[in-house]
Amino acid sequence: MNNYRALLAGVANRLETASSSDELRTRACAAVMVIRLALEQPGPSDEQLLALMPRQMCDDLAAASRALAQQAGTSAGVFRTLLNRHVLDYARIILSHGSANE
Numbered sequence: 001m002n003n004y005r006a007l008l009a010g011v012a013n014r015l016e017t018a019s020s021s022d023e024l025r026t027r028a029c030a031a032v033m034v035i036r037l038a039l040e041q042p043g044p045s046d047e048q049l050l051a052l053m054p055r056q057m058c059d060d061l062a063a064a065s066r067a068l069a070q071q072a073g074t075s076a077g078v079f080r081t082l083l084n085r086h087v088l089d090y091a092r093i094i095l096s097h098g099s100a101n102e
Helices: 004-016 021-039 046-051 055-072 076-100
Strands: none
Touching: 004 021, 046 076, 055 076
16 A cells, blocks of 8 residues: 555544544554554565575675684584675665655
């Protein structure tokens, strides 16, 4: 739902027409949920974002993971998971800024 003004106008109208304080609270809670659901914009999954990662970036992250693991004496998978998490978090920040400008 992209028509947020219409959504908020409808929510305001429902709140104004509540006949009791209990009904007002119920409608306010429902309104908050509707707004939260409308604002949640589903994005690509982690797997979809990682599939878009350039091959060179994948290779660089793998090499960095191996080097860090060798130095720490642990599995490269631990570092790769950590590095991928940072990449995914950054991608989501960029996506959220892009959708905020629409």
